[in-house]
Amino acid sequence: xxxxxxxxxxxxxxxxxxxxxxxxxxxxxxxxxxxxxxxxxxxxxxxxxxxxxxxxxxxxxxxxxxxxxxxxxxxxxxxxxxxxxxxxxxxxxxxxxxxxxxxxxxxxxxxxxx
Amino acid sequence: xxxxxxxxxxxxxxxxxxxxxxxxxxxxxxxxxxxxxxxxxxxxxxxxxxxxxxxxxxxxxxxxxxxxxxxxxxxxxxxxxxxxxxxxxxxxxxxxxxxxxxxxxxxxxxxx
Numbered sequence: 001x002x003x004x005x006x007x008x009x010x011x012x013x014x015x016x017x018x019x020x021x022x023x024x025x026x027x028x029x030x031x032x033x034x035x036x037x038x039x040x041x042x043x044x045x046x047x048x049x050x051x052x053x054x055x056x057x058x059x060x061x062x063x064x065x066x067x068x069x070x071x072x073x074x075x076x077x078x079x080x081x082x083x084x085x086x087x088x089x090x091x092x093x094x095x096x097x098x099x100x101x102x103x104x105x106x107x108x109x110x111x112x113x114x
Numbered sequence: 115x116x117x118x119x120x121x122x123x124x125x126x127x128x129x130x131x132x133x134x135x136x137x138x139x140x141x142x143x144x145x146x147x148x149x150x151x152x153x154x155x156x157x158x159x160x161x162x163x164x165x166x167x168x169x170x171x172x173x174x175x176x177x178x179x180x181x182x183x184x185x186x187x188x189x190x191x192x193x194x195x196x197x198x199x200x201x202x203x204x205x206x207x208x209x210x211x212x213x214x215x216x217x218x219x220x221x222x223x224x225x226x
Contacts (some may be wrong), residue, residue: 009154032213043118043204043217044157051213090156099162099170100208101147102215106156 002027004091006105013081014113021076021108023091032094033074034102035065037087044090050074061085081112117141120205120218126226127192127199135190135221137205144208146188147215150174151202160203163188192223200225 004025013019025031032051036044048059055067065076076089088107095101117140127133137146145164149157159172163182177196182188188207192199202222206215 034214036217041202041220041222043120043219044206044215046214046216049213094213099164100145101159101162101172102157104149104157106154 002031002093002095002103004033004093004103004105006089006091006108008108009106010109010111012111012113015083016080019078019081019085019110019112021089021091021110023074023076023105024072025074025091025093026072027093027096029096031074032096033065033067034092034094035059035063035074035076036090036092036104038090038107039087047076047089081110083112083114086110086112118205118207118216118218120203120221122221123219125221125223127223128226130194132191132193133199133223135192135203135205135223137188137190137218138186139188139205139207139216139218140186141207141209141216142185143216144185144210146182147206147208148172148178148180148188148190149204149206151204151220157204160190199223 034049035047038044050067058064091105092102119138121136147162148160161180163169179191204220205218208215
């Protein structure tokens, strides 16, 4: 069975500092991994995905994520945080059985402190 | 939120009442999904549909029903059998390749 874990419910970072939001996954076979962001009372917005290829994936709004197969991790990163990055972030893995559904983590709330 | 429209934005349900949440997409996507979001639990899949006139139960389908009569529309009915319906409901769709799901803005359902 596929699953993802986001070990931190809350991450606080000062504006201008680098940020990391952690995600680990469990799949059989090659993983399809995603990051989404959710602003208050809104739907989820796609940030980036890893399907295959380069382990460093670049996405929207200056975010990137590093796929690490040996550590089964897919951490989201940004070199310099903005106050506007404050939101709820979800990691997800795609179902490998053919239904192509997504399994989401429980989310990490990022707060960027001015 | 792209081409996915959810309505209403807020909905209130009385005891014993069925309510229907609307989801319409103009992205020409084949697959559509309904998720329930509760604080601290992430998103949980209720139902999904990969083609018209076909749908499958997700992880928490009990107390819910759906239909897929048109490609553009995937309404969700929260029945009186769902004893704890208060949540934020999100609809999503995905096209060929099904690598990226696009989400609507959500419907917040509360119980009166």
